[in-house]
Structures are given as structure tokens and as C-alpha cells.
Amino acid sequence: MKLSHFHFDLPDELLAEYPAENRDESRLMVLNRKEQTIEHKMFKDLIEYFDEKDVMILNNTKVFPARLFGNKEKTGARIEVFLLRELNKEQRLWDVLVDPARKIRIGNKLYFGDDETLVAEVIDNTTSRGRTLRFLYDGSYEEFRKKLQLLGETPLPKYIKREVEPEDEERYQTIYAKEEGAVAAPTAGLHFSKHLLKRLEIKGVDFAEVTLHVGLGTFNPVEVEDLSKHKMDSEELKIEAPAVEIINNAKKEKRRICAVGTTAMRAIESSVSSSGTLNEIEGWTNKFIFPPYDFSIANAMITNFHTPKSTLMMMVSAFAGHDFMKKAYEEAVKEKYKFYSYGDAMLII
Missing domain, CATH: 3.40.1780.10 (QueA-like)
Known part of the structure; x- marks a missing residue:
């Protein structure tokens, strides 16, 4: 067909x-x-x-709450990061999509949360919007996952134009x-x-x-x-x-x-x-x-x-x-x- x-x-x-x-x-x-x-x-x-x-x-x-919003170092530009899959648990490596992608290059750092306690470094390009991030976090793996849960939001499909609400x-x-x-x-x-x-x-x-x-x-x-x-x-x-x-x-x-x-x-x-x-x-x-x-x-x-x-x-x-x-x-x-x-x-x- x-x-x-x-x-x-x-x-x-x-x-x-x-x-x-x-x-x-x-x-x-x-x-x-x-x-x-x-x-x-x-x-x-x-x-x-x-x-x-x-x-x-x-x-x-x-x-899992796969959508994060961070700020790029120096410029402070707001960047959406969509977590796709965990590549390496020990090294905190993740396969992600970024938007806008044109602003994100290898070596850039992104800061998440008001206290900016979670930082990620871009270590590779995978596709036009895809990147590999290494999260720089000194706590235990369980604490790191809790941090992602806290900072992330429910990834509603793109066709839903409204803001994510608590019930979602x-x-x-x-x-x-x-x-x-x-x-x-x-x-x-x-x-x-x-x-x-x-x-x-x-x-x-x-x-x-x-x-x-x-x-x-x-x-x-x-x-x-x-x-x-x-x-x-x-x-x-x-x-x-x-x-x-x-x-x-x-x-x-x-x-x-x-x-x-x-x-x-x-x-x-x-x-x-x-x-x-x-x-x-x-x-x-x-x-x-x-x-x-x-x-x-x-x-x-x-x-x-x-x-x-x-x-x-x-x-x-x-x-x-x-x-x-x-x-x-x-x-x-x-x-x-x-x-x-x-x-x-x-x-x-």
C-alpha cells in the first residue's frame, strides 16, 4: 500500500x-x-x-517528565531540552533534542533550575536537532534522577498548544x-x-x-x-x-x-x-x-x-x-x- x-x-x-x-x-x-x-x-x-x-x-x-527548560551560558538564551534516552548511567549521558538547535554547539553549557544546580555540557551532535549531553552533577544517581523529575515537565504531544497543567x-x-x-x-x-x-x-x-x-x-x-x-x-x-x-x-x-x-x-x-x-x-x-x-x-x-x-x-x-x-x-x-x-x-x- x-x-x-x-x-x-x-x-x-x-x-x-x-x-x-x-x-x-x-x-x-x-x-x-x-x-x-x-x-x-x-x-x-x-x-x-x-x-x-x-x-x-x-x-x-x-x-517520565522529559521536557526541560534551561539557559545557555553567557547569553542566557532559553533552550528547550527534550530527553530521549539515557545512554550511560554512570557518566550521566543522554540523547536529547534541543530547540532552538542553531544556538547549541559542542562545548556549550546549559544551566537548569532557578538555583542552576544542574548543569549539562554538549559533547556531540547527533542530528540537526539532536545532541548528546553530559549532566554535571556530583550527587548520587538517585539524587540526579530526583532532580530531573523535579525540573522536568510532562511531555504533552506537540499538537496540544496549551500550557501543561498540573492535572496532566x-x-x-x-x-x-x-x-x-x-x-x-x-x-x-x-x-x-x-x-x-x-x-x-x-x-x-x-x-x-x-x-x-x-x-x-x-x-x-x-x-x-x-x-x-x-x-x-x-x-x-x-x-x-x-x-x-x-x-x-x-x-x-x-x-x-x-x-x-x-x-x-x-x-x-x-x-x-x-x-x-x-x-x-x-x-x-x-x-x-x-x-x-x-x-x-x-x-x-x-x-x-x-x-x-x-x-x-x-x-x-x-x-x-x-x-x-x-x-x-x-x-x-x-x-x-x-x-x-x-x-x-x-x-x-
Whole structure:
């Protein structure tokens, strides 16, 4: 398929600036692939579609406050620093993006916080906006991470033009987030409330946790018409034995296995055996899923509504069927569903 197959007109007012007042009261569009039907529900109605021993696969990654603002030495120019990944724990080396990049050269120092107790030195250029920083901090590693937590802010997606608000720290995080390392939330999971998870648990639904640390590369635009030539950035991935056992047992028993989000789906599809079962893994994945694609593990999926020509939309199109997904997105625009990170949800069964 070609990039142009994934274009559609998305009105700006459908991009969600704020989440629903209550997590599980966002809207839910339900797509039945076999019947080719579309239903309109609330997210808390999700429980109607799952039975005892069905499995939900959750990505338990946790977003860290990756956006910092510092001042350049001598000039005092305000510089935004976006932490992408930690390169070396002992040396405090980080891969970052800087803005405005034209002002930042190797050897420059940046000062963070009112007391300027955190200093970073630019030691390398990686891309046009990318830099490698060495943080100069004498305290312990735990104290250093606390300092980053204190100075950093929640990295809301760029399409959200408003200022970060105190509630965003909690709402731009799933309630089951544990493993810190993502710079963006696995947004399909944002709709789950503690109450809904408890109701699913009481009904007998099993949960399997995987970890895929979402990087900014997930949101990189596709710039080639031939999708086979697009390269995804690598993201860190971990699937451990307990999750493998739960998922493989459910597959053997032909239960409903639901990937909560494109990140959970990408994680499990990155570690499939030749016999079609899930393997343990600890490493990285740059897997790019687009139509046509045969999925090996999940037979259901929860996802948000994605932007035109995005790799996320391509994955859900591969899962639901391109023509059916096109019809669903036309319906979503007509019915004014909210799109993107703080938007509404879709269940594909």
C-alpha cells in the first residue's frame, strides 16, 4: 500500500486538547470485523465484550517528565531540552533534542533550575536537532534522577498548544504505569479507570503486562510513498515469562486476546515464534506494521483515533482491514469523535 491511501481530512477541532472528565467515560467506537458493523458506546461499556479467561495485554511503560527548560551560558538564551534516552548511567549521558538547535554547539553549557544546580555540557551532535549531553552533577544517581523529575515537565504531544497543567502529570499516564522510560504515553490505556479494571478483574478477565518504552520516533511522519521504504526508530522492549504464559495459554484455548494500544501490539508482534506463539524478549524493536499483515497473537485491539498518514493509523488499518477502517474514520469525523492522545477510543474485535 501507498502513503496516499492513508490520507483523510481531519478538522482541527477534533484534535483533543483535554482528556474526558472521567477516564472511562470517553466515547468508544466498536468495530466488528466479521459482521462489518460499527457501534457507538462509552469506554466503560468495554466490559460487555469480554468474558472470563479472556486476556488484555497492557503496556506498563511509565512516562517520565522529559521536557526541560534551561539557559545557555553567557547569553542566557532559553533552550528547550527534550530527553530521549539515557545512554550511560554512570557518566550521566543522554540523547536529547534541543530547540532552538542553531544556538547549541559542542562545548556549550546549559544551566537548569532557578538555583542552576544542574548543569549539562554538549559533547556531540547527533542530528540537526539532536545532541548528546553530559549532566554535571556530583550527587548520587538517585539524587540526579530526583532532580530531573523535579525540573522536568510532562511531555504533552506537540499538537496540544496549551500550557501543561498540573492535572496532566496524572492524566497523561496510565493507572498501571510502572516501568519508567517512555517519552509519550501508550494512549489507548489512558481510558482505563481503577473501577473499570476492577470490574474486568471480577468478571475473570486476565491481564498480561509487557513493556515497550514509547519514543518520539513513533510519531515521525512517513515521508516516502512506498511504505516498505519507511524506517521506524527502535524502541526498548521487554516481555517476561508470566505474560508469555498467560498469553500463550489464552491462545491455545482460543480466548479473546486484546492488545491495549498500538504499542502493546507492536511489542507482541516483535517476539513471535515460528509456531505463532509468544516468546520472552528483552531488547529493541523497530518493527513497522502496515497492510497487508498477518497478526499472530491478538484477535482484538483497543486504540485511539490517529492522525492521517501516521504509522499508528497504518497498523490499525492492517488489523481492521483498510476499507473497513476508512469507513470507520469517515464515521468518526461525521460523529465528531475526538482524535489523538487525549481523544476517544476504538475497540476492534
